[in-house]
Amino acid sequence: MSSILAEHSPVAEDPRAAAPAPKKKRARSILSVIVNGREREDVVPDGMLLLDYLREVVGLTGTKQGCDGGECGACTVLVDDKPRLSCSTLAAQMEGRRVETVEGLAHGGKMSVLQQAFHEKLGAQCGYCTPGMITTAEALLRRNPDPSRDEIKAALGGNLCRCTGYVKIIESVETAAAARKVTP
Numbered sequence: 001m002s003s004i005l006a007e008h009s010p011v012a013e014d015p016r017a018a019a020p021a022p023k024k025k026r027a028r029s030i031l032s033v034i035v036n037g038r039e040r041e042d043v044v045p046d047g048m049l050l051l052d053y054l055r056e057v058v059g060l061t062g063t064k065q066g067c068d069g070g071e072c073g074a075c076t077v078l079v080d081d082k083p084r085l086s087c088s089t090l091a092a093q094m095e096g097r098r099v100e101t102v103e104g105l106a107h108g109g110k111m112s113v114l115q116q117a118f119h120e121k122l123g124a125q126c127g128y129c130t131p132g133m134i135t136t137a138e139a140l141l142r143r144n145p146d147p148s149r150d151e152i153k154a155a156l157g158g159n160l161c162r163c164t165g166y167v168k169i170i171e172s173v174e175t176a177a178a179a180r181k182v183t184p
Contacts, residue, residue: 033094035060036104044091050084051075053091054101057155058141062102062131066160073159076132077101083158102131107137114138123172125163133159137173146177 012161027046033041035058042057047105054060054077063086077086078100084128104149105112111119124130133156140147140155150172153166161169 010156011119016095029092031095032092033091033096034098036100044045046090046092048091049087050077050089050091050094050099051086053094054086054099057091060101061102064128064131066132071160072129073132073136073156074129076135077137078135080099081139083136083169100135100177102134105134112138113172113179117176117179118172121168121172121175123169125161125168127136129159129163129182133161133169137176142176145180147173149174 004113004161006123028043029046030041031044031053031104032041035054041057042053044053044057047101051063051065055065056065063077064074065087066072068087068093070085073085075085075087078084079089081096081100094164102115114137118130118134119123127140136156137152144151151169152170156166156169156173
């Protein structure tokens with residue numbers, strides 16, 4: 001009886017209605033990248049942001065999601081020694097590149113000179129912007145080991161801090177620059 005009903009059912013007569021809609025497959029790629037000095041190969045969705053890749057796939061949570069629009073700098077990482085906003089960069093674009101996060105600046109479990117300066121000079125208040133500030137300042141100090149106060153301000157111009165007046169942040173970078181002259 002059920003086969004008779006099925007033969008006369010309007011749904012059974014329409015072959016498009018009988019088959020479920022095909023599922024869309026998300027495109028994925030194998031990403032080969034160096035993160036904090038370690039070579040990695042991961043399968044990632046083509047649309048995955050670098051920020052999400054670092055936090056969710058690699059497990060490095062130092063990089064923060066702030067504005068989600070490339071305006072605050074909290075998500076800044078270094079790509080081949082240059083600051084890059086990870087919230088507006090696709091992970092797939094990092095193929096064959098070198099990515100450094102705030103975690104990668106420390107060596108042997110010790111903070112870098114710049115990280116130590118932020119700690120000692122109270123350059124971090126709530127700490128949310130700090131990873132982006134530090135990675136941006138690191139890029140500056142690599143290309144200009146003795147920046148002026150104005151050069152520091154210009155370099156950090158894309159990084160927002162809602163806690164401070166930036167004085168302690170700038171002092172932290174100045175302190176790190178001076179310490180690097182003594183101990184590179």
